[in-house]
Amino acid sequence: MKDHFKELLLTAYKQLQQQGLIPDDLESSIKIDNTRNSAHGDFACNMALALAKKIGMNPRELAQRIVDSLPPSDSIAKVEIAGPGFINAFLKQGAQQQVIAEILRQKQDYGRCKAGTKHKIHLEFVSANPTGPLHVGHGRGAAYGATLANLLTAAGHPVHREYYVNDAGRQMDILAVSVWLRYLDLCGEEVIFPTNGYQGDYIWDIAASLHREHAEKFLHPFDTVYANVPADGPDGDKEAHIDALIANCRSLLTEEEYRTVFSQGLTEITANIRQDLEEFGVHYDEWFAESSLVESGQVDEVIDSLQRAGHLYEKNGAVWFRSSALGDEKDRVVIRENGLKTYLATDIAYHANKLKRGYDEIIDIWGADHHGYVPRVKASMQALGLDDSKLEVLLVQFAILYRGGEKAQMSTRAGEFVSLRQLRHEVGNDAARFFYVLRKCEQHMDFDLDLAKSQSKDNPVYYIQYAHARVCSVLQKLQQKDMEYDEAQGLENLGLLDTDYEQALVIRLAQYPEQLLRAAQAREPHQLAYYLRELANEFHTYYNAKDVKKILDEEDERRNARLCLSLAVRQVIANGLELLGVSAPESM
């Protein structure tokens, strides 16, 4: 219907164009908005305001000329010029009612983009290091990413969801050593645990299964483990301390033994993360291993091409990437003095790999603390001759946790965090998914745990679910009353839906597809959440309205028309909740 109005305006535009009143290259200035205020009609267009200045004409006068040129329409009751020059259209009552039939016909497909598109999107999100369980900060990225993936899919894009598993590099060695030290402790050695090791309880569990399966196979006396290890922090250098421990670990254990300890940690934690996400309704098409980039030589390959293209140089024994020449603040090390490649080196290879897989767009969802990383990755893409405009990085701000009115710390290494699993169990998956997605991602988020727990019933997700359950309940009542639901009769009598409540609902339902598209394009899932809240609100109002009395009216025609409307509402709520990863219960 909105498109219909736009067509009319376009016709008028072309007519005025022929009269030489306006130039012919400004058709894109025709933009139709839904009005916020019903006094402004159903749709508003600001084209006269936008064009007036360019052609040196009074906006209201121009608006009048446009309106005079509008072709007649069966569905528009009147067109008004308001304010500084808005063109407002008022639809005839019932003009949009056919959307009910559309919804009931398309069911779960209503709102989804039917045309489809060839624009393929790669979406990487969460990608937390497999060094510990997910915490509530990761939960935000998970809920946001999963919902965005659903929205993009609904908008017609083929979406590839990927988790980048950082199973290579120094952090993983630190994990292996942490496991090994706890294991030595279980073997009876008196171990002083390094401050930079992973201190969470889950390390004990992994060490315990290692001990269970391999007994004392990896046991070495404490003094050999700590031989020639420099002092730990705070007085010593904690980084050098843990690096020396890693070196000792690798020399005391055979390569195969080290791999065993290493994998024990990696596989247990990865499996844990995977299960956690699955339970949270967050699914992936691919779990991409960082180690595969190293082993297949892709990291060496990109470093070679950077070298050949003259983007690398040596300084202080390290190899640097001249990223400052491509928009970064400063140059970055890709190979450390000790010969190890940095995280950036593998990440350059990873992004090159993604692009070579043939996606039209690559979306990375990162924690906001990585924002400084964007310029250097983009620089690397340019340096490799890749199109860096295909990379879109969405930064999700931190969820700041409050417990008992105080900020709670979140450090994986110190083992002090609230896990995502804990949160899910405390407030439930539905509430957690919804809560996370209720704010836009660049908004800092205060997450009061006590509030989330104690007031989980006040979470707006229940409000929406309740509207869905209510329609189901009406249907049950229908059966109890031995009444029949005749969809065909209802659809024939949509004209009986003449109250303001019903009109408002119909308009809201008709807006769903464009809302979905807008949310996907803006990468803003919260728009869908707010839309559903509005829809639920309008249904609850309708249901309670004194002047409507009952949906289950005595009169067959009216009852069936109302049931059609109610079922359409239920369908759209179910469709929306599905995209949000929230269940749509039939009773609560």
Add this chain to the structure above:
RNA sequence: GCGCCCGUAGCUCAAUUGGAUAGAGUACUUGGCUUCGAACCAAGUGGUUAGAGGUUCGAGUCCUCUCGGGCGUGCCA
């Protein structure tokens, strides 16, 4: 110091991406269940959009500065 993000009702957040009188939830005050579920509805109180300039028909939104908060500024990942 420099860079990025943010600042909207007592609290938590929206605002159709530059549109018309800045809206919801929560809290507080009031009214509504003799049966389609009250996990609901209706009404009210609550604002110098941190502050000051600027851009234009029009600014919470864009630009500049100031104040306040978060993050970053590693040969960590």
